[in-house]
Amino acid sequence: MELHELTVKEASEKLLNKEISAKELSGALLDRAKTLDKDLHAFLAFTEERAKQDADSADAAIKQDRAMPLTGIPYAVKDNILIEGIQATAGSKILENYKATYTATSMKRLMNQLPVLIGKTNLDEFAMGSSTENSAYGPTKNPYDMSRVPGGSSGGSAAAVASGQALFAFGTDTGGSVRQPASFCGVVGFKPTYGRISRYGLIALGSSLDQLGIFAKTVEDVALIAQTVSGPDEYDSTALNKPVADYTSLLNNDVKGMRIGIPKEYFASGIDPEVEKIVKDAIKRFQDLGATVGEVSLPHTEYALATYYIILPVEVSANLSRYDGQRYGFSAPGKTLEEVYVNSRSLGFGAEPKRRIMIGTYASSAGYSDAYYKKAKLAQQLIRKDFTDAFEKFDLLITPTTPTPAFKLGEKSDPLSMYLADIFTVGLNIAGVPGISIPAGMTQSGLPVGIQLVAPHFAEEKLFTAGHAFQKSLDQKFKPTLTK
């Protein structure tokens, strides 16, 4: 097996057995990336120097027998996550030359394990989008079909893992930005409970919805990484002080007797038949594994997307105010202060951030806030209750991750059709519950399709247990051919 095809666990074993060195492993991936990523464009920057230093530290630790499970493993980080001294553009021109002045708490925790940073990955500008086409630095392509999108907004990270340029990667998930591209790219994508992982050092999109997400080839790898970065943070009051279960030791728990709910609203019209079949096969597989399944209703599902597109833009309209051409990032000159603001933001932001700033400003304005923002916050309570009610009867829910497999670049030119790509993922963010997308099958035309598992608040271990059992039983390799 080639090095780039290894899982994190397999690579770790080889490193610990000294079959390979961290330097060789990251070197092989970076060499591969040099030719591959010209077309794929998963990365906005490779951090070769940093990778060398990281690999040296990892190799030294391995030599001294103080290696940890992620020591020496090459990883990629979405370019809206801060690592001190390294660029963090958020895919926007307005942060074109911005270098982080500090490191995100989650990344600090990860770095304690001495993994090897390969680079920063592409994304829709400020994580606004579902295709990575909104990046100010050009789109990322789908490793399974270069004419298609990888999904988004964490499309770069998904494509990096799918194409073997990194063995795992981080993204952010505000409405599906990890799970949806994971489904499009045939990798595992995990979004934790809101409050499970510190947001400190994640460039904020929707503060009440954002979470760090993890991509890897296997659920097992994701569980290990989640274990490393989860937990409370004194720099983030919303990262709750809830105990983090020992995810890896719970992986092999029995699925037998697990109650899995099928939300009927997620199988209504508009699903691609091939996707529907793959999800139904997956449900059957869970039954074969001993789970009991039953239908459940999440009656307010139809309001989730509308709710999201009020709450999110309102938070965006404030969160993006700091990009004003005054202290850092892109600044366009002007004769007056007002002109500097207007010019910097007009030229610095792309169309989607501007659209959402305008929607959010409108929806939070005096006289409109009650009708929009406050109503949306009430709807959020109902949607949240749908999930908590469902979890009184079920341990997990299963849904398609997306209604269709990866679509063509340029196919969804109107914003609304793009927003609909998140229809099955966005409800989880509104409710704050964790979810994971796991590759479940391929379409006739060779595109991967994922299923989404949903767990109650702070019950991530259930996702990992069920997901791991599913993956083990599904003897199917997801490996892109990487042809144009």
Added chain:
Amino acid sequence: MSYEPVIGLEVHVQLKTASKMFCRSKNAEASRPNQHICEICTGQPGTLPVINKEAVRKSLMVGLALNCEIPKYSKFDRKNYFYPDLPKGYQISQFDLPLNGKGKFEVHVNGQLREIGITRAHLEEDAGKLMHAAKGDYSLVDYNRAGVPLLEIVSEPDIRTPEEAKVYLQELQNLMRYLGVSDADMEKGHLRCDANISLRKKGEKSFPPYKVEVKNMNSFRAVERALIFEIKRQTEMLDEDKTPAKETRGWVDDKGITVSQRSKEESQDYRYFPEPDLPVLEFTPEFLTELKRELPELPQARKKRFMEQLNLNAADAQTLVGYKELSDYFEEVVSEIDDWCKADNIELSSDEHAKFVKLAANWSLGQFLALLNEAKLNPNDSKITQENFAELIKMIGTGKVSQLSAKDIFAKMFETGEDPSNLLESMGLAQVSDEGALLAAVQKVMAANPKGVEDAKTKGERAFGFLVGQSMKELKGKGNPQIISDLIKKELDK
């Protein structure tokens, strides 16, 4: 036409905490711009606020002292606007659930008690400071102040005169110092005041259809002067049947006028919404009970104690408690007096003890306060130690030095910090109480002034005083006046 001013004040108090409101940067005086800053208070991408518990506690203490209703829940909100001193493009403030709700504050205006309603007191973060280049077309920003905890205390429009406004501010400043929550120094910007003022016809109860906000007043005096100016300006307009504009005006101290800054005909929409990065605060009854227990003695309680325990009159007690540091100093002097009274077996409840305390109060409020004001010093910064102060009081009370000589000694003590008994010697001001020496002087004066003696026998008090004065003069001011008058009386009766 006779009008009544309707005045409300918005006071911003910088809270004294170790770190800023939402980050770990120091909340302290800085020696250079942008010294106490970090990624959070400069609004770097990805940063999050964390609430400073001490700032919340101090805000609630102010609320308790102002008799405010404290809600069960309180939260922070984002107030959105663009300005270079505001790093995030929004200020974290409080909108509909402030830490402190309705309250009241009693102030003392010309011996009258006035109750001023408090609308609310909420917690927010301060902005940075713009520094405009003298030459050149740019401004610089100093973020040392950005993120410093700021308590905004909003009064009801209950204030009726500029003097009342000034007293309200002074007493509020004093309260902040009693609570130890802020230095509340107006000149340093720890305490900032905006005023809303309008006029209505005397006797009317409804509020005028306009309101003028006055900013940029950097001292108590400026607040009073600006309001006096506004009353005159608005009176003149109303007399001409014009309604003053709804606007913000700035006080120009050196010119003594206010000038229009911006119209408030259309109110700015700050698009407040709940701060998603911060949890809602919930206060348990136990927490509030504990906080109440921790409240220090406040001015009015202290005044009552001064009157009841130290027999001070209401006016003296009020003046003392109105200046916290002076009250503290005075109490330390009294405790020194208590110590030697105990040592000398003088009953603490006795008239003798009360006489010393009264002397200490008089000297604190008289000579000491005058010298402090002249030198612009705080009591604790003066060179006179409480021990030396008490010693001088003892010397006066026991007749070792005359009040007159004591003034010279006190002035010297204030200048050099020297011990009063040493000064008494070196300045040769020891009071002569030796009857032999005094009698010699009295007899000499009486012999030289037969007319004076005659007058004193027939014309009484005033003529008698002449003899005392002449005797004092003979003794170079060092004679004990009580003994001198006793001796003159005896001589006249002979």
